Amino acid sequence: MSAEATAPGTSKVLVPTMADAVVQRLRALIVSGEFRPGERLVEERLSEMFGVSRPPLREALRILQRDGLVQSLPRRGFIVIPITADDVREIYSLRFALERMAVELGMPVLDPNRLQPMRDALEDMRVAAEEMNDEAAVEANSRFHAALVSLPGHKRLIDTYEGLRLQLELCMGYNLKFREQMFGDRKDMHPRHAQLLESIETGDKEAVLYEIAHHGNASLLENLDDLIGTGG
Amino acid sequence: MSAEATAPGTSKVLVPTMADAVVQRLRALIVSGEFRPGERLVEERLSEMFGVSRPPLREALRILQRDGLVQSLPRRGFIVIPITADDVREIYSLRFALERMAVELGMPVLDPNRLQPMRDALEDMRVAAEEMNDEAAVEANSRFHAALVSLPGHKRLIDTYEGLRLQLELCMGYNLKFREQMFGDRKDMHPRHAQLLESIETGDKEAVLYEIAHHGNASLLENLDDLIGTGG
DNA sequence: CTTTTGACTACTGTATACAATTTTCTGAGA
DNA sequence: TCTCAGAAAATTGTATACAGTAGTCAAAAG
Known part of the structure; x- marks a missing residue:
């Protein structure tokens, strides 16, 4: 499942966005256990890590939130979802x-x-x-x-x-x-x-x-x- | 269902974010039929409409995407989800x-x-x-x-x-x-x-x-x- | 020694500005 | 009249910068 939907009928070359690229890399890091459940995901550190600025990173986090992999704590940032x-x-x-x-x-x-x-x-x-x-x-x-x-x-x-x-x-x-x-x-x-x-x-x-x-x-x-x- | 998760055990006064406020207003406009399915949601127009800048608006759209109310078409923006x-x-x-x-x-x-x-x-x-x-x-x-x-x-x-x-x-x-x-x-x-x-x-x-x-x-x-x- | 209050630090939330791409409009040619 | 190419406009994607809040630690009062 891609985070983005492809327009029906169009078969153009889709330009992957930074946010999408970050989603894939970050998702891999999370499901592989690199980032442990409950761990804080500090935006600045991640944006530096992936070489993108914070806005696309935040969008990626929202997408991962939709997938149920991260959790948003208002004013406290994102954490890897702690699974009990x-x-x-x-x-x-x-x-x-x-x-x-x-x-x-x-x-x-x-x-x-x-x-x-x-x-x-x-x-x-x-x-x-x-x-x-x-x-x-x-x-x-x-x-x-x-x-x-x-x-x-x-x-x-x-x-x-x-x-x-x-x-x-x-x-x-x-x-x-x-x-x-x-x-x-x-x-x-x-x-x-x-x-x-x-x-x-x-x-x-x-x-x-x-x-x-x-x-x-x-x-x-x-x-x-x-x-x-x-x-x- | 709130877009944000509240930390368990804490009963603090949560400061609602702009994005959350936009989510509520935009969601109401969509489910009430104000915005019709398939309609493009132009970011600048909406940000002007709600009096917020584009970043929080985009976050709101991502949240609504998670709820299945809008759809993201890469490089073409968001549309209200067309329901068949x-x-x-x-x-x-x-x-x-x-x-x-x-x-x-x-x-x-x-x-x-x-x-x-x-x-x-x-x-x-x-x-x-x-x-x-x-x-x-x-x-x-x-x-x-x-x-x-x-x-x-x-x-x-x-x-x-x-x-x-x-x-x-x-x-x-x-x-x-x-x-x-x-x-x-x-x-x-x-x-x-x-x-x-x-x-x-x-x-x-x-x-x-x-x-x-x-x-x-x-x-x-x-x-x-x-x-x-x-x-x- | 414990508790509370204050300032400081780190981080998120938001705005403004710019770059890149898509769409649309215009015009020329068939 | 229709089609296609090119340019301009509109809009999204991204970066930088600033404001505001939460957490932390130290110092002072009880």
Whole structure:
């Protein structure tokens, strides 16, 4: 999801703005854990760091605020959003509701070509599991679910889901234990998703709904308080 | 939903910023239909209109972009978001998914006091229906549903829902026919919501889910293309 | 020794000014 | 009359500069 919308019908060469460039770099720094949750984001320091002046930097921060990655404290500036155990529970519950909605609206999939992104992600997932490449596995998993949610072609659904994805990436970025827990079921990852995709292809909506409702992460959610600390 | 977050625990006197003030005034102008969907929002004209300089105005626009009321076209400025029939379908389908989620997470309601906002809204709805005051009915209806969604205390759920609420208000603001259709079931409005609240109070989750799934608006969704025009 | 008050520092909020790009208007040619 | 090129106008993107507020630390009073 880009921060800016492209004008429909136009296929001109879009000149990326400074603010957009800053969004991408800053987002990467945040989700990678370079900036830790709760950390203050001092504008002057960041503007110097990125080589831009403060106005575009502030715009970038507003965009990241929309994505749910930073928080604005009036007259006190921006901080990286502090994610608590309760926040993670929120993210997972909302994620489930959105995926369920995607399945209910998107199935049956009439045009098989629309499933190609999911097939590609699944294949990448298989390779990543084979090579024990967690980084690639995370990426493929992310892409698989994004493709699932994209099935109904529902813009608001996609955007909302994207925000949650970024916040989960942030969790993984700043908390290695969290990241580990997310892949406690590392071996099952590919088979489970393969099963899910097959159920989608055969049009077995009930099976798909059951599978996403029990889509692992039970152990993760149970250990959340130990991983992050209780919210408040 | 405020654009800025208040620091938890602090009850200081918050100095409202120019940008926040502009957000409120501009939002009112947009949802009331003063600015029509698709209309360009020229920064200099607006900054003159509100008596602020362009930087805080641009920040206000970014905040409204987050709420889904305006759209940013790179190097071409901001426009009021053009809402098509498909957009309204998106809004309604997402709304349903979120309300269902709220019911599933929030029921049973252990503390009866948490239902008070819904009771208040329902009472206001009854009075509004009695007085044939559509304005008040809209407001009470909005508040009832917001209270429903607030039951689980799920911040992300509430924020997402709030964005949809504003967009629906925008629809009603700029399209009188649309507004009329939304209250084609004007007489049923109060009884239906009273029934809904009763089911919540008695803890009949199945009944509640059934009711929000069939919560009117069928005729509205059928006539959308005539009301707005097909999206693209 | 504790508490309170004051000034100081750092930072955000805002305004003005300039640069770069897009859009529009004008005019010539087909 | 329509199309295309070029220039001018309008508007966005960005930088610099200043004002105002919140947080901090020290000094003085209790």
